[in-house]
Amino acid sequence: MAAGNSSSDFPFWKNFYIPSYLLLPDSKVEAGARIPGCPVLLFINSKSGGQLGGNLLVTCRALLNKHQVFDLGLESPEKVLSRIYMNLEKLKLEGNEAAEKIQGTLKIIVAGGDGTAGWLLGVVSDLKLPHPPAIATVPLGTGNNLPFAFGWGKKNPGTDCQSVEAFLEQVMKAEEMKVDSWHILMRMRAPHEGSYEPIAPLDLPHSLHAFGRVSTSDELNEEGRHTFRGGFWNYFSLGMDAQVSYAFHSERKLHPEKFKNQLVNQSTYMKLVGTQGWFFASLFQSKSKNIAQLAKVTIMNREGQWQALHIPHSIRSIICLNLPSFSGGLNPWGTPHGTKGGFTPPYVDDGLIEVVGFKDAWQGLLLLAPHGHGTRLAQAQRIRFEFHKGATDHTYMRIDGEPWKQPLPTDDDTVEVEISHLRQVKVLATHDCKAKSIHRPMINGNQDTQEDDSPEEESIPEEEWRKFGAADTFKIPDEVDMARFS
Numbered sequence: 001m002a003a004g005n006s007s008s009d010f011p012f013w014k015n016f017y018i019p020s021y022l023l024l025p026d027s028k029v030e031a032g033a034r035i036p037g038c039p040v041l042l043f044i045n046s047k048s049g050g051q052l053g054g055n056l057l058v059t060c061r062a063l064l065n066k067h068q069v070f071d072l073g074l075e076s077p078e079k080v081l082s083r084i085y086m087n088l089e090k091l092k093l094e095g096n097e098a099a100e101k102i103q104g105t106l107k108i109i110v111a112g113g114d115g116t117a118g119w120l121l122g123v124v125s126d127l128k129l130p131h132p133p134a135i136a137t138v139p140l141g142t143g144n145n146l147p148f149a150f151g152w153g154k155k156n157p158g159t160d161c162q163s164v165e166a167f168l169e170q171v172m173k174a175e176e177m178k179v180d181s182w183h184i185l186m187r188m189r190a191p192h193e194g195s196y197e198p199i200a201p202l203d204l205p206h207s208l209h210a211f212g213r214v215s216t217s218d219e220l221n222e223e224g225r226h227t228f229r230g231g232f233w234n235y236f237s238l239g240m241d242a243q244v245s246y247a248f249h250s251e252r253k254l255h256p257e258k259f260k261n262q263l264v265n266q267s268t269y270m271k272l273v274g275t276q277g278w279f280f281a282s283l284f285q286s287k288s289k290n291i292a293q294l295a296k297v298t299i300m301n302r303e304g305q306w307q308a309l310h311i312p313h314s315i316r317s318i319i320c321l322n323l324p325s326f327s328g329g330l331n332p333w334g335t336p337h338g339t340k341g342g343f344t345p346p347y348v349d350d351g352l353i354e355v356v357g358f359k360d361a362w363q364g365l366l367l368l369a370p371h372g373h374g375t376r377l378a379q380a381q382r383i384r385f386e387f388h389k390g391a392t393d394h395t396y397m398r399i400d401g402e403p404w405k406q407p408l409p410t411d412d413d414t415v416e417v418e419i420s421h422l423r424q425v426k427v428l429a430t431h432d433c434k435a436k437s438i439h440r441p442m443i444n445g446n447q448d449t450q451e452d453d454s455p456e457e458e459s460i461p462e463e464e465w466r467k468f469g470a471a472d473t474f475k476i477p478d479e480v481d482m483a484r485f486s
Helices: 052-063 077-093 097-105 114-127 145-149 161-173 240-254 262-275 361-368
Strands: 040-044 069-071 107-112 134-139 175-189 225-232 235-239 295-300 306-308 317-321 353-358 375-380 382-387 394-399 402-407 415-429
Touching (some): 040 052, 040 077, 052 069, 052 107, 052 161, 077 097, 107 114, 107 161, 114 134, 114 175, 114 415, 134 145, 134 161, 235 240, 375 382
Parallel strands (some): 040 069, 040 107, 107 134, 134 415
Antiparallel strands (some): 175 225, 235 317, 295 306, 295 382, 317 353, 353 375, 382 415, 394 402
């Protein structure tokens, strides 16, 4: 049945409508209630996309059961999912077949920016639910890299009933696909003077997948060191691109009234690329900005052995990439020809992360051209950055779009950042999916198959959560303003 089509006795939205007794504990069982073929829970960041998030919330609640549509600004997804799954388990023990069917076919739709989408992925990953639901993403942010990678687009969608039903139809037809998540650990010695702790734009860091400071009882904690942990789904970056992102977030914090529109946000970002000197980095940036000058980089290869990674001195930005979507849909890794240089196409579920370097923004613009890509450096199971005393006292980092300024050692101490594979979660992918699975390289018939031949878990106690931090894998503390994740 096409979206919007309905009959007098079977409207299209009934395919997704979940009866209230399956959602609300201690509700009276509704005898004869129809069980949907594609049950969904919707989590919406009502502050994303200007007014779009709020408008979408109203439409979805009018179309579906209001108890299956949640405002992330009012209730956290872990509380919602824990409550619903406990209710379903209780009903299953009572012999309710509908609860078992719902649990086996349930899907999640999350509407917001990349930060919001990543939050839901992290929560589902952490909860280790029975029959964990696959997740579809509605692009309400600026970059929308996560939705774009799996075929949900990058433009903010319509919020009327017809648009919502069209999206629901895509969810019904979408295929499930697994995606890797990556753990990130940062350690630094407690300095004699000053601090090496991360500095976010004008405030405590508000990154979704930023680090939770490890408890003193945690096995990862080391005597005399500060340890932070967290994770990401899309990328970790270091250098000039993170510096531009830091400037953008700082400007948005100072003048939020100027950042109400996706197009304006993107235009402002491009202006900052120019004013930060990223186009002429080799001319206007000191050699202290070169990654090779900043850090010693080692990787764990496919055979499980650590080895030094050579970084050309021209590289001023490094991206550790999990998905083929960066800065609004660009693919820095590209598609290597065969196994040239020992590199393979990027798969989102192979336990390997792609490491790409950039010299300046001009090289970044090559991504807009057919077969364009950055400087491919490695595909690794793990990667480690060691920062020692050098020519600069700070650098810039970001994960999944959230930047921070990182102080670096001024004496003989070190700052270490290590990235390693964590686990996987299921997502929903449309026929326009850009991401590829190692198990199903041609998950759809619309993949770009052209190849280029150019050269080339311990839990953290609640009292240890910080704004710059995620409990377990990725967790946003309750006091964080949801508007920051749009």
